[in-house]
Amino acid sequence: MAMTRKTKSKIEVAFIYLFFVLMFIVIGYPLMWAVMMSINPGTNMLVTDLFPDKPTLEHYIWLFTSPASDYLIWYKNSLIIAVLNSIGSVVLTSLIAYAFSRYKFVGRKYGLYLFLLLQMFPALMGGMVALYILLTTIGLVDSIWGLLLIYLGGQIPFNAWLVKGYYDTIPRELDEAAKIDGAGHLRIFWTIMLPLAKPILAVVALFNFMAPFMDFLLPQIVLTDPNNYTLALGLYNFINDQFSTNFTRFAAGSILIAIPIALVFLLLQRYLIGGLTAGATKG
Template sequence: MTRKMKSNLEVAGIYLVVIIMFVVILYPILWTLGASFNRSTSLATASLIPEVATLAHYEWLFGQSSLYLTWYKNTLMVAAANSIVATFLIALVAYAFSRYRFVGRKNGMYMFLLLQMFPSLMAMVALYIVLNMFGLLNSLVGLTLIYIGTAIPLNAFLVKGYFDTIPRELDESAKLDGAGHFRIFFTIMLPLAKPIIAVVALFNFMGPFMDFILPRILLRSPENFTLAVGLFNLINNAYANNFTRFAAGAILIAVPIAAVFLFLQRYLISGLSSGATKG
């Protein structure tokens, strides 16, 4: 086998893997999209390409279903607060660990790495008791605080690695010009770290849309549900056969995530590839 033939086979194998992964990822999305336009309410009679397409399920979600818009608003509020507040706190923590030398710095970094190994669900009993003590159970505020708290150790190490790649000479030059720590952080570090900040902001925004277990445990009132819990109840309780309505509601979840992704996409590629290059 010649070298050129071997190279062509390797390229063909790579394309084959990419095509298989593309089909595996795209097929469920297309099937869900097709089901959302089917007239029937059962998945057994739904099809990938509906014979007669209809918007009845979307009209029901925004018309007869008074709670869907409430669930959508709740999720957007939690996701936006988590993305903004958590990302800002993560940047502050990462800046401190990247630029300062203090007692417990190394142990703090080890703690962040250790906490990444354990999901927040393992602390669910303690979190439940704490939220109940402060009257934040069945509250979007309590749910948001948990998201923010769990996002910090998960992403601080990643952002810290990116901050380490920014030359310290920039900090020193700014200090010579009379800049303080916060001015250096806001005018030098954050603008240069836009790629990794965009990545973290996107991940934090996506989290509340994707999470089901945590809000399922903490939220009790239907008017406080997020989309994941609300849509689950849509097919689990009174509307157990309306899987096509569930599909329509699930498709709409992608709209805000896609919008944020398109807004931040110019920063995402460099941010993902530059994240923990230095420790």
């Protein structure tokens, strides 16, 4: 007997729920281990329990109160880089993408091809030596400002291509109507393009805010002074010290990284959903 449409639909829904459950286990189980490890007494990862008998907050307290902890300095450095990188990326990307989307100039086509090519190859990885020499030349090696400069420049190809594609979906008739009313390019960009591009700009802001918290390799090459470390680089020392390792403090410090990222996500989510809804109703 042939399977009815209703039965087939139930099976498909069951597989969808099964997929979500598996993904929750894959993502949630390591996260739960990290949380529980952070409240385990001691320092060794091999003797920690998933559900500790005597949970403690001593590792969190140590991070913020111990004279031997530079965690607050690393947190401050990461926040400074993340906030400026997020704002700077949105400004640079929105302007560059607008130029490639709305202007016609010599080299535009090959510029877009170059952006696409740079996305296909790890150009930043291949240019580490050149970037280090550049920072040494301008006096920004071992500085969070030099690291910020690399982040701002390295994000341009991918983000500009991404935002340019979104700008292309905004009807040019809006530009033409504004020009008839006497608006210039800057006014069109500010009053028309930016409000309609809130969803994609929110994505750019969020991704570039997250990057400095997650990146380890670039700060390791650029930064040498512990007072300039970012969180990823600083926390690595907890488990890479040749004399002692402290996985529980590492877990506690890692859990706290999620707080600013979650706050920024909640803040930008309103703009993302609002922009999508406005676009749908005005279409």
